[in-house]
Amino acid sequence: MPATLKDVAREAGVNISTASRALNNAFGINVDTRKHVIKVAARLNYRPNQVARGLVTGRSNSLGLLISDIRNPFFAELARGAEDAAFNAGCDLVLCNSDQNAEKQMRYVEFLLAKRVGGIVMNSVTPLDEDQQDRLRAAGVPIVLLNVSSADRHSPAWRFSSVVADNLYGGEIAAKYLIGLGHKNIVHIAGPRTHGAFSDRASAFLKVFRENGLPKPRVVFGEHTFGAAYQSTKQLLGTDRNITAIFAGNDVIAFGCMRALMESGIRIPEDVSILGFDNVEMTQITSPPLTTIDQPKYETGKAAVEILLNMISKDGVREPEHRIIGVHLIERQSCRKISGAAVQDRRTAKR
C-alpha cells in the first residue's frame, strides 16, 4: 500500500538506483535531480522500507532489551536510559520480559536472533547453563550483560561485555554505615543467590564484618520482589525479634521489609533501621523516606547500548568492554544511630 522506491523513481522519471542515491544523499548525483526526487518522494509520502533495507545491508538497526520484568522500577528506569540512547542512534528497542526463566529467556534470544537484531543487552545470563551460554557466544551478535558478578567478569572464559554498578563497593558502604551507627544485630535480606549483583553486595557486606572481627550477620536469600521480601521478613520476625537493622538487597526488597515491619507494629527507624539499594524514585515517598545506596540506573541503560553500538560499529571482533557505574550512600530517615547497650536493654527487657 505505501509508496515504494520504484514508484518514486517512475514518477520522477529516473532510474530506481538514482532515486535511492538521491534520497540517501550519496555523492555523484546532480543537485537538481536530487531535489526533484526528494520533492516527488515527499509528494508520494514515501518512506523507505526498513525491512527491505535491512535485508540488503544486513543491519536491522534494532536492538533487544531482555530483562526480567519491566514492572520492576529499577528496570523501568534502566530501560528508559537504553531506549533514549538507542533512539538517538536511530535504532529501536524491542522489549522482552524473561522473568529470569531460563527457557523463556532462551526463547527470547532465539527470537531476537531470528529478527537479526544488531545486539542484545541482557539482564543476566546466570539462569543459562554452559551449553546455552556457548550458543549465545556462537551467535556472533554483540551482547552486553547487566548485573554480572565481579567474579564472572574477571573469569578468562567470560566473553561478554558488561555494565554494572559497583556492587562490591556498595556492599562495603552498607556494612560500614550500619556498623558506624552502632548496630550489632543486623540481617541482610538479599535477592537470589545466583544473581551477580546480589551476591556481590552480600559478599562485600560480609567481608567487612569478617575483616573487623565482628559477628557475621545473618543473610537470607530469596526473590527480589515485594512479596517475597515481605514473607521473608515476617518469617524472620517470628524467630528473632532482636534485630536492630536490615540491609535490603534492593529498594523493592526494602519496601517489602517495611511493610512487614509496619504490620507487626515495629517502628522504623526507632525499632529497626532499614537500608536499601538502588535509590528508586519511590524511596522518597515512603515514610520514613528510605536511606539507600544510589545506583545510576538511567546511566546504566544508556551505557549498555552505547557499548553495544560501539561493538556493532567495530563489527563484532573486539575485546569485551566492562564499565562500572559508581554508587553512593543517600542518607534519609530510615536508619538511626543506636547507643548500643541502651537499646539492647529496652528490647531484651521487653521479652
Add this chain to the structure above:
Amino acid sequence: MPATLKDVAREAGVNISTASRALNNAFGINVDTRKHVIKVAARLNYRPNQVARGLVTGRSNSLGLLISDIRNPFFAELARGAEDAAFNAGCDLVLCNSDQNAEKQMRYVEFLLAKRVGGIVMNSVTPLDEDQQDRLRAAGVPIVLLNVSSADRHSPAWRFSSVVADNLYGGEIAAKYLIGLGHKNIVHIAGPRTHGAFSDRASAFLKVFRENGLPKPRVVFGEHTFGAAYQSTKQLLGTDRNITAIFAGNDVIAFGCMRALMESGIRIPEDVSILGFDNVEMTQITSPPLTTIDQPKYETGKAAVEILLNMISKDGVREPEHRIIGVHLIERQSCRKISGAAVQDRRTAKR
C-alpha cells in the same frame, strides 16, 4: 554469518523451495524429506531470517508500543501486559517513549511505519494536530489508543480503536466517596487538561458536585509526575490551608501530594485525606497505604494488543473496536471520615 536456507537446501540435497516448505510444515511434501531437512537445519543451527520473511510476506510480526514514559509505573504494568500478549502471538514489541511531545511522537510513528510494524498501540494522540492525525489514519496501519476521552471515542470522525478504563465512573466513585466521608473543602489535583483520562475523571468528578448542588471543588491541572504534583501541592498549601481532602488524578500525583504534605507537617489522613487513582503496586507501601481506585493495567495492555492482532488478522478494513475496563475503589488508610464542623474548627482556629 548464520546459516541460510540455501545452505540447508544444498546440504540436504534438495531445492531451496522444498526446504522452505519442509520447515514451514506445509502440505504436499514427503514426510521423509521433511524429516531429513529438519535434521539438517538443526545441525546447521539454522534459524529463518525474519527480515527476509517479512519482506516477502509483507508482515513484520512486530508491534509498536508508544507511551509517554516507561518509568511511570502505570505504563510499566501496562507494557508488561502488552508484551506478554504480543509474545504469545509470536510478535515482538518495540518500546517508544514519547514524553507526550508531539514532534517526538510523530518521529516515532514514522519510525515504526518505516519498520512496517503490524500495528501500534499508542498512549494518546491528543498532542497531535488534525493534520498529523489524518496522516496517522492514512498510514493504513491498525492503531489502538489508550487514555482517550469518552468524548473523542464517540465522535463520528474518530476512526481509531481504543481501550480505556472507565474514567467517568472512576471520577464519580471518587466524588461520592469523598462526599460520603463528609469532606467539604476538596481539591482535585489532575494531570494535563488535554489528556483524555484525566479530563474524564475531572469532569465526572465535578459533575457529581454540580448535580448535588454542592460547591464546586477547585481543580488544578498539571503534569502527571511526582515533581509537578509536589510543586502544585506546595503552592496550594501556601494559599489555602483549609483543604480537607485531595483527589489526585493518579497515584503518582498522589505520591507527590503526600510528600509535600509530609514536608509541611500535615498528617495523612488526620489532617487531609488523599485519594489516588490507578492502584499502582507502590500504593501498598506508602504510609499510610493509599486509598485509590483500581484500574487493571496489565489487562489494559493485554486487551490493547489483542485488539491490534484482531484488526491485523481481519486485514485492516474494520470498524474500530472500543473496550472499556472496569474500575473499583480500594479502601486503605489515606482517607478518613470527618465530623465536619469539629475538624473545620480545629483548623481555622489554628491560623
Add this chain to the structure above:
DNA sequence: TGGTCTATTGCAAACGTTTTCGATTATCTG
C-alpha cells in the same frame, strides 16, 4: 500399453532496497 491422476519436487519470480560496474554524456585540456 497408454493415458490420466496425484503426490512430490524444482524453477523462477517477487518483495523493496543497496551497490557494483559499466555506459553515457559533458567538460576540460592541449
Add this chain to the structure above:
DNA sequence: CAGATAATCGAAAACGTTTGCAATAGACCA
C-alpha cells in the same frame, strides 16, 4: 578539434525468503 577525464546515471545482481506454476515420476485404471 581530438582525446582524456570527470560527472552523472542506468542495468543488474544481490540480500533470504515465500509461493505460483510447471515438471517429473510413479500409481492406477481401462
